[in-house]
Amino acid sequence: MIENNILFLINLILVPATILHIYWILSGEKMLDIALPFDVNNKKESLGKPIYYSLVIISLAPVIILQCIVLCLINGIATPVDTYKSIILIGGSMFCMIRAVLGWTLMNSWFKNTPFQYYNIRYYSPIFLILGLGFWVLS
Numbered sequence: 550m551i552e553n554n555i556l557f558l559i560n561l562i563l564v565p566a567t568i569l570h571i572y573w574i575l576s577g578e579k580m581l582d583i584a585l586p587f588d589v590n591n592k593k594e595s596l597g598k599p600i601y602y603s604l605v606i607i608s609l610a611p612v613i614i615l616q617c618i619v620l621c622l623i624n625g626i627a628t629p630v631d632t633y634k635s636i637i638l639i640g641g642s643m644f645c646m647i648r649a650v651l652g653w654t655l656m657n658s659w660f661k662n663t664p665f666q667y668y669n670i671r672y673y674s675p676i677f678l679i680l681g682l683g684f685w686v687l688s
Contacts, residue, residue, distance in 0.1 A: 552687065556623060559683045562676055567616040574609040576602065586656075586665040615641075623687055638688035645681030649674045 573581055581589050593601045619641060621628045630637065652674030660666045 555683045555686050559623060559680060559687070560620070562680060563616055563620055567613060567620065570609050570613050570616065574606055574613065576605075583664045583668045586660040586663060619684075635688050638684045642681045642684035642688060645677045645684060647681075649678035649681060652677065 569580065578589065618628055618630060619637065622631070622634050622637060652669050656669060657666060660669070
């Protein structure tokens with residue numbers, strides 16, 4: 550029973566997050582200013598749009614792929630990496646829990662007085678902790 554609740558909670562977090570990342574990789578910009586620790590418009594101007602969008606694709610494509618793989622693994626959808634399910638979930642658990650702790654400690658001091666800091670402390674770090682604990686239970 551608890552595994553079903555955890556599975557539901559992880560899906561409740563990962564499905565919208567994956568959709569949002571896909572939206573961003575397709576050049577969407579809503580909510581991007583609170584998800585990144587820098588001003589998006591300044592980066593576009595300083596790097597130029599082609600380089601900026603290339604970096605967006607390079608950085609978001611692996612995230613989307615991993616999110617989709619994890620969603621498939623936890624929901625029993627066959628993938629080429631099924632035999633590594635436990636390793637992926639344990640690794641994902643460790644990554645998420647470390648990211649949560651760093652979000653409340655180290656990253657908090659790096660990005661003072663920014664919208665990112667506000668959302669990181671209140672939302673992103675707790676979400677990563679929930680995901681990390683959920684992956685650990687499911688592994």
